[in-house]
Amino acid sequence: MSETDGLRYGLMVNPGHNRVYFESSKAMARAELEIACRCFETPCGDFRPLEVEGIHLLSFRAGRPLSEPDLLLLSRLSFVFAIFHLEARGNDFALLPIRKRRTGVMNDDVGTILKYSGKTNELFTRMMMNVGLLSGRFAKESGISLLDPVAGKGTTLFEAAMSGWNAYGVEIGEKAVHEMSVFFRKYLETGKYKHVMTQERISGEGRRFRSEMTRFEYSVSKEAQKAGAKQILCMVEGDSQYADQYFRREQFHLIVGDLPYGVQHGSHSQTVSPSLTRNPRELVKACLPAWLEVLKPGGTLVLAWNQFVLDRDSFASVFRIKGLTVLSDPPYDGFLHRVDQAINRDMIVVRKN
Numbered sequence: 001m002s003e004t005d006g007l008r009y010g011l012m013v014n015p016g017h018n019r020v021y022f023e024s025s026k027a028m029a030r031a032e033l034e035i036a037c038r039c040f041e042t043p044c045g046d047f048r049p050l051e052v053e054g055i056h057l058l059s060f061r062a063g064r065p066l067s068e069p070d071l072l073l074l075s076r077l078s079f080v081f082a083i084f085h086l087e088a089r090g091n092d093f094a095l096l097p098i099r100k101r102r103t104g105v106m107n108d109d110v111g112t113i114l115k116y117s118g119k120t121n122e123l124f125t126r127m128m129m130n131v132g133l134l135s136g137r138f139a140k141e142s143g144i145s146l147l148d149p150v151a152g153k154g155t156t157l158f159e160a161a162m163s164g165w166n167a168y169g170v171e172i173g174e175k176a177v178h179e180m181s182v183f184f185r186k187y188l189e190t191g192k193y194k195h196v197m198t199q200e201r202i203s204g205e206g207r208r209f210r211s212e213m214t215r216f217e218y219s220v221s222k223e224a225q226k227a228g229a230k231q232i233l234c235m236v237e238g239d240s241q242y243a244d245q246y247f248r249r250e251q252f253h254l255i256v257g258d259l260p261y262g263v264q265h266g267s268h269s270q271t272v273s274p275s276l277t278r279n280p281r282e283l284v285k286a287c288l289p290a291w292l293e294v295l296k297p298g299g300t301l302v303l304a305w306n307q308f309v310l311d312r313d314s315f316a317s318v319f320r321i322k323g324l325t326v327l328s329d330p331p332y333d334g335f336l337h338r339v340d341q342a343i344n345r346d347m348i349v350v351r352k353n
């Protein structure tokens with residue numbers, strides 16, 4: 001596509017993924033955009049950074065004006081702060097703002113109010129969800145169900161709730177699950193969202209595990225309530241290696257998780273339980289059979305992990321089994337970024353065929 005064909009669009013990149021290492025945020029934004037454009041109705045290409053009047057933009061060309069579904073998809077990308085049509089004026093461009101479409105069904109404060117150490121950045125979480133959905137067979141479907149198998153205090157579940165998806169999580173830390181459910185209940189009450197909360201004990205495999213499931217069924221608006229439309233947010237306090245005991249076979253379109261980063265418990269993994277290790281390779285090896293059981297064919301598994309603990313090839317080898325495809329060609333190799341001194345976070349995308 002040459003500069004004279006079609007239209008050029010410019011996106012202002014939200015620095016919120018990582019203000020300290022903003023250069024890597026820009027690279028991730030480009031990777032997310034390239035993956036999204038593969039799902040656009042309008043052919044797009046020629047991705048490049050541009051500076052107009054001192055404003056830094058990530059730009060691309062479209063063969064024709066973007067359709068409404070394309071603009072909706074573009075608006076939900078994690079980094080998109082503002083969208084412009086770039087109109088060529090001599091050697092420069094004029095910026096013509098395009099309304100960013102509303103994509104959330106709830107306020108986005110549901111994912112930001114709860115603050116705690118160890119929380120995964122909400123924008124990075126949204127990026128993982130987008131990349132996962134857009135890399136699988138369900139990119140254009142509604143009624144998406146997502147599982148975060150290492151859910152912490154629920155960042156992924158809240159981002160999924162905001163997107164209008166059903167959100168399910170497994171978290172081994174009792175305190176984290178308690179805090180998350182107290183918060184969400186209060187959030188629904190304060191926002192006057194009609195809801196029902198239930199709790200249920202689950203045990204199985206000859207009582208090898210005992211877990212507790214907290215389930216919220218809620219309406220996102222008065223209109224949804226009138227139409228009888230309900231969303232689910234459900235958290236199991238338990239061990240992720242039993243995910244197939246908590247959930248139905250092929251229940252999920254998408255599995256998204258930010259794995260533990262540390263190494264300090266890794267050496268105990270043989271003597272305790274492989275799924276309790278903080279080493280991502282051992283944790284995934286122990287849990288993968290259960291995760292694959294609950295993932296639909298055509299669905300994707302997106303996991304973030306710390307490269308300082310494990311290099312990409314060693315991690316990817318865990319997924320080289322029949323029926324899985326690791327997406328590793330560009331732009332899928334563009335998500336490595338420094339979080340802090342101890343964490344060099346990367347993201348792997350695996351498709352179940």
Ligand SMILES: C[S@@+](CC[C@H](N)C(=O)[O-])C[C@H]1O[C@@H](n2cnc3c(N)ncnc32)[C@H](O)[C@@H]1O
Nearest residue numbers: 119120150152153154155171172239240260275
């Ligand atoms: C990096 S944290 C996830 C943080 C989360 N995304 C958030 O923003 O709150 C990883 C989580 O995995 C949990 N975890 C580790 N092993 C687990 C297992 N076998 N089953 C379930 N959860 C596990 C840890 O307790 C920790 O909360």
